[in-house]
Amino acid sequence: MMFTKSYARVIFLIALTIVILLLPNLIRISGTYIGEDPYFYIRVADTIKDDNIEYDELSYSGRPFAYSPAQPLIFSYLKKVLPEQMIINIIPIILGLISLYLFYLILKELKVEPNVNYLSLIILILSPPFIYIFSSYNTFTVITLIILLTFYLLIKKNMVSYLLFFIIPFFGYQYSLLTLILALVYSIKEKNTKGFYIILLISLLSLLIVYLPSLSKYGLSESSKFDKALKYKSLFSDLGGEAGISIFMIFLSLFGLSYLWKSKYKHFFIYVTLILFIILIFYYPSFIIYLSFLLSFLAAVGMIYIIRSKWESETIRKLTMWILILGLIFSSYNFVREISLQEPSHELYLALNFLRGYDSSQNVVFSHYSYGIFINTIANKKNFMDTKFLYAPNLNKRYQDYMTLLYTRNADLAESIINKYEIKYIIITKKMKQGLVWNQEDEGLLFILNTGKSYNKIYYNDEVEVWRIRK
Amino acid sequence: MKLKPSFYLTLIILFTLLFRLYFAFSISGFSSDESYFHLRLINYIQEHKFIMFYDPLGYQGHEVYYPQLFHILMAIFSFIPFFLKIIPALIASSLVIVVYLIAKKITKDNTSSLLTAFLAAFIPIEIKNSVNQISVYTLIIPIILILYLSLISIEQKKYFNLFIILSFILPLFHPLSFLFIFSLIFYFILSNTESLFISKYRKEIIAFSFFLILIINFLIYKNIFLQYGLSSIWQNIPDPLFSQYFNNINILEAIYLMGALPIILGSLGIFFGLFKEKDDSIILLTAAILATLFLLSIKVLNLQIGILFLSIFLVIISSLSILKINEYLKITKFSRFKNYLPFILILLIIVLAFIPSYFVAKSIPNYKSQIETFQWIKENTPENSTILVPLELGNILTSVAERKNILDTNFLSSRNVEERYEDVNTAYVTFSKIKAFESLRKYEVNYIFIDDYVKNKYKITKLLYIDDKCFEEIKNDVYKVLC
Numbered sequence: 001m002m003f004t005k006s007y008a009r010v011i012f013l014i015a016l017t018i019v020i021l022l023l024p025n026l027i028r029i030s031g032t033y034i035g036e037d038p039y040f041y042i043r044v045a046d047t048i049k050d051d052n053i054e055y056d057e058l059s060y061s062g063r064p065f066a067y068s069p070a071q072p073l074i075f076s077y078l079k080k081v082l083p084e085q086m087i088i089n090i091i092p093i094i095l096g097l098i099s100l101y102l103f104y105l106i107l108k109e110l111k112v113e114p115n116v117n118y119l120s121l122i123i124l125i126l127s128p129p130f131i132y133i134f135s136s137y138n139t140f141t142v143i144t145l146i147i148l149l150t151f152y153l154l155i156k157k158n159m160v161s162y163l164l165f166f167i168i169p170f171f172g173y174q175y176s177l178l179t180l181i182l183a184l185v186y187s188i189k190e191k192n193t194k195g196f197y198i199i200l201l202i203s204l205l206s207l208l209i210v211y212l213p214s215l216s217k218y219g220l221s222e223s224s225k226f227d228k229a230l231k232y233k234s235l236f237s238d239l240g241g242e243a244g245i246s247i248f249m250i251f252l253s254l255f256g257l258s259y260l261w262k263s264k265y266k267h268f269f270i271y272v273t274l275i276l277f278i279i280l281i282f283y284y285p286s287f288i289i290y291l292s293f294l295l296s297f298l299a300a301v302g303m304i305y306i307i308r309s310k311w312e313s314e315t316i317r318k319l320t321m322w323i324l325i326l327g328l329i330f331s332s333y334n335f336v337r338e339i340s341l342q343e344p345s346h347e348l349y350l351a352l353n354f355l356r357g358y359d360s361s362q363n364v365v366f367s368h369y370s371y372g373i374f375i376n377t378i379a380n381k382k383n384f385m386d387t388k389f390l391y392a393p394n395l396n397k398r399y400q401d402y403m404t405l406l407y408t409r410n411a412d413l414a415e416s417i418i419n420k421y422e423i424k425y426i427i428i429t430k431k432m433k434q435g436l437v438w439n440q441e442d443e444g445l446l447f448i449l450n451t452g453k454s455y456n457k458i459y460y461n462d463e464v465e466v467w468r469i470r471k
Numbered sequence: 472m473k474l475k476p477s478f479y480l481t482l483i484i485l486f487t488l489l490f491r492l493y494f495a496f497s498i499s500g501f502s503s504d505e506s507y508f509h510l511r512l513i514n515y516i517q518e519h520k521f522i523m524f525y526d527p528l529g530y531q532g533h534e535v536y537y538p539q540l541f542h543i544l545m546a547i548f549s550f551i552p553f554f555l556k557i558i559p560a561l562i563a564s565s566l567v568i569v570v571y572l573i574a575k576k577i578t579k580d581n582t583s584s585l586l587t588a589f590l591a592a593f594i595p596i597e598i599k600n601s602v603n604q605i606s607v608y609t610l611i612i613p614i615i616l617i618l619y620l621s622l623i624s625i626e627q628k629k630y631f632n633l634f635i636i637l638s639f640i641l642p643l644f645h646p647l648s649f650l651f652i653f654s655l656i657f658y659f660i661l662s663n664t665e666s667l668f669i670s671k672y673r674k675e676i677i678a679f680s681f682f683l684i685l686i687i688n689f690l691i692y693k694n695i696f697l698q699y700g701l702s703s704i705w706q707n708i709p710d711p712l713f714s715q716y717f718n719n720i721n722i723l724e725a726i727y728l729m730g731a732l733p734i735i736l737g738s739l740g741i742f743f744g745l746f747k748e749k750d751d752s753i754i755l756l757t758a759a760i761l762a763t764l765f766l767l768s769i770k771v772l773n774l775q776i777g778i779l780f781l782s783i784f785l786v787i788i789s790s791l792s793i794l795k796i797n798e799y800l801k802i803t804k805f806s807r808f809k810n811y812l813p814f815i816l817i818l819l820i821i822v823l824a825f826i827p828s829y830f831v832a833k834s835i836p837n838y839k840s841q842i843e844t845f846q847w848i849k850e851n852t853p854e855n856s857t858i859l860v861p862l863e864l865g866n867i868l869t870s871v872a873e874r875k876n877i878l879d880t881n882f883l884s885s886r887n888v889e890e891r892y893e894d895v896n897t898a899y900v901t902f903s904k905i906k907a908f909e910s911l912r913k914y915e916v917n918y919i920f921i922d923d924y925v926k927n928k929y930k931i932t933k934l935l936y937i938d939d940k941c942f943e944e945i946k947n948d949v950y951k952v953l954c
Contacts, residue, residue, distance in 0.1 A: 238689060238693075238696055238697075239696050239697070239700040240696065240697040240698065240699075240700045247685075247689075248682075248686070251682065311671075311675050312670075312671050312672035312675055313631075313672060313675055313676070316675045316676055316679045317675065319635075319679055319683075320675070320678055320679040320682060323679070323682040323683050323686055324682060326686060327682070327685075327686050327689070330686065330689065330690065330693075334693055334697070338697065434886065435886060439886060439887040439890060440887060440890060440913065441913070442913075
């Protein structure tokens with residue numbers, strides 16, 4: 001195999017994957033882990049280690065431990081055998097490589113032409129969702145690999161896939177929903193609906209095991225009424241989406257679809273899957289991540305179509321293809337740069353670390369809810385709110401108070417909320433002042449902090465201020 | 472001796488050029504606030520030999536996300552005396568040639584094409600937006616039209632090359648390149664609905680141009696897109712101003728500015744070209760009209776600029792009507808008058824296009840008094856001062872006085888635009904000293920500018936909160952903030 005074309009391709013793919021996935025961490029200035037997920041798992045893994053898996057004392061100043069159990073357990077297990085940094089920065093790259101191989105195997109099993117398969121892998125590696133999933137340990141890292149493995153084994157008619165369908169709900173009910181829908185499409189395609197019923201039964205059983213205790217204990221989770229509008233902003237990476245897809249990938253996919261459409265209903269199941277994905281994304285925008293796998297295949301078909309089709313002008317054909325390739329690279333470059341700038345910044349880390357040393361007790365810290373998990377893990381303090389909304393206590397009321405406290409200039413009203421939630425510290429960041437919360441220097445809480453006598457600035461750096469509330 | 476069409480065309484060009492230069496040189500400065508923004512960028516390039524990324528004066532300091540190829544080109548011509556008066560007039564006059572060429576493609580008739588070119592020379596809205604102004608639109612319009620011309624004749628090598636080059640250049644001038652992209656989309660839709668065949672070659676080149684313009688725009692505006700997402704296409708214009716943009720012109724004024732002739736002849740041309748003859752060029756230009764209307768309807772395009780583009784597209788389509796009228800006249804009892812038709816049309820153009828254009832050009836703003844005051848401010852105030860001026864004078868202030876403003880018309884990369892807009896308005900109209908100081912202190916305003924223009928704009932006779940304790944009138948129209 002040595003020095004053959006396929007060998008070179010494999011080496012190229014591995015090298016490309018490693019380089020692309022390492023880049024966000026390499027160019028990251030702050031030296032902290034990327035995003036909130038690593039910090040969440042670090043803390044939750046410690047909670048599991050302490051056998052306190054009934055109650056989380058820090059999130060929302062205390063809440064039921066109702067997180068999906070699989071990711072924290074895996075992280076906790078890995079933490080026993082591997083250094084933390086390796087789990088967060090290296091293991092995802094390895095899982096990314098395995099996932100890529102599984103995707104290759106799936107396409108191969110589905111009789112996808114080798115060149116299309118190879119291009120699909122390259123486009124997938126360059127896609128922002130893939131970079132997001134596998135450049136740092138996060139919610140999607142392990143489950144993506146498991147979903148791919150499940151489908152590979154399902155295609156191979158291996159019974160282990162049933163076991164995996166059982167495991168998937170432990171990562172979150174939404175993944176179970178996704179895999180069930182995909183399994184249904186596949187079963188209909190293969191005319192094996194009986195197989196689907198088994199999968200459905202297994203998944204339902206597993207869902208009951210995972211969610212029945214929470215449901216019987218806490219009832220249904222209060223759904224957030226406030227982040228609906230935010231969700232749809234994240235669909236396209238070029239427009240600022242955290243793990244959205246590239247617009248140029250969509251264009252290439254359109255070329256791919258137009259090629260597939262030539263054989264009309266032969267590829268009916270691809271269109272159905274695409275439509276189902278689009279519908280699902282309306283409810284779970286984060287599924288855009290999984291759509292990128294399908295789109296990378298379609299984009300590869302599109303690219304091959306452009307390469308092979310006879311154009312009237314050869315120059316235009318080449319130029320168009322290069323523009324689209326450049327577009328893909330441009331999106332990846334932008335995304336790598338953006339992800340490398342994700343919180344926590346070095347300044348935020350320093351401020352939270354200061355707070356950890358300043359006060360050893362776990363007092364309540366108020367800040368923008370996107371900093372909640374950092375407050376828990378780095379400062380070892382209770383947060384007012386964070387991004388884990390499922391089963392958060394009095395979520396909407398709390399959010400209402402959160403908004404009131406941020407925007408009121410009424411000192412008495414602010415004080416009543418501060419007392420109600422026993423807030424001891426307030427963290428203000430430059431981002432909060434520059435659009436994340438406020439737009440002017442003396443808006444809402446900023447005015448109260450600067451004019452009230454009960455507030456004392458105990459720490460500040462270029463990006464972050466820490467205020468203590470005198471009682 | 473029969474004179475060549477090129478002679479008449481040269482005559483029209485000279486006529487429009489002289490017309491533009493006459494008005495340009497009759498005023499010492501420029502006739503739009505936006506011109507002064509461009510002037511600053513050109514001066515900056517001349518001085519630093521590089522484009523401006525950060526503007527320390529506008530919005531008291533903000534990033535500049537504006538394609539600056541136009542300004543580089545203008546800076547190159549800086550060796551010509553009065554280049555900022557002459558070059559824009561020359562570019563604007565070139566519109567006549569492009570319109571003539573497209574009209575010739577459509578009609579294959581010299582008389583109709585020349586009459587269309589004459590009509591294009593005096594479009595009131597175009598005159599309003601270009602005479603004595605440094606405006607990127609004067610260059611963008613001919614480029615977009617050449618792109619259409621190239622697309623119509625894309626099978627010829629020279630037009631093919633031109634199309635490729637201009638597709639690359641267009642987005643480097645202005646985000647209005649999106650108008651071209653949308654017109655191509657509408658072209659596809661219209662051709663499909665009219666069951667017209669678009670050659671594979673043309674489809675390919677359209678696809679190429681679409682992606683090229685898109686990627687260049689993404690490269691230029693990547694930070695804006697990442698920051699504001701899709702909403703960036705609305706350019707961050709404050710809401711109250713947005714509605715003002717769209718309410719400022721009434722239907723009659725719009726007709727007056729577009730010119731009655733282009734509207735009538737253009738509509739007829741669409742009827743003939745689209746529904747009767749299914750002419751490919753007319754379909755392309757109708758698609759451009761639809762794209763303009765679409766962008767206007769979603770409020771991406773400023774109404775004035777939208778009308779400007781509509782009128783130009785209608786003028787070009789008018790060529791087909793002129794030809795048809797001429798042909799029709801030949802088969803009627805009035806055929807003996809057919810030789811008079813050009814003269815009748817010339818007369819109509821003079822009455823309905825040239826005369827309105829003349830009055831529009833005569834009424835273009837003159838900022839002489841403001842410029843004098845701003846020059847005085849430059850010489851008599853500390854360099855780091857912030858001056859309160861209304862939105863419409865923001866760029867003139869930064870360019871002439873070289874002092875900071877609170878806001879100007881470059882909304883795209885600026886924070887709190889709406890709030891700044893409201894605060895400036897409050898500082899001028901409030902009678903409450905507390906409210907006024909809330910706004911003035913927020914932006915650390917050192918001087919307030921209030922002249923007749925400002926008084927007229929805000930319908931005030933003076934600043935109601937002014938007193939001797941906190942304000943000092945250091946010059947007629949300028950107050951120093953003491954408290």
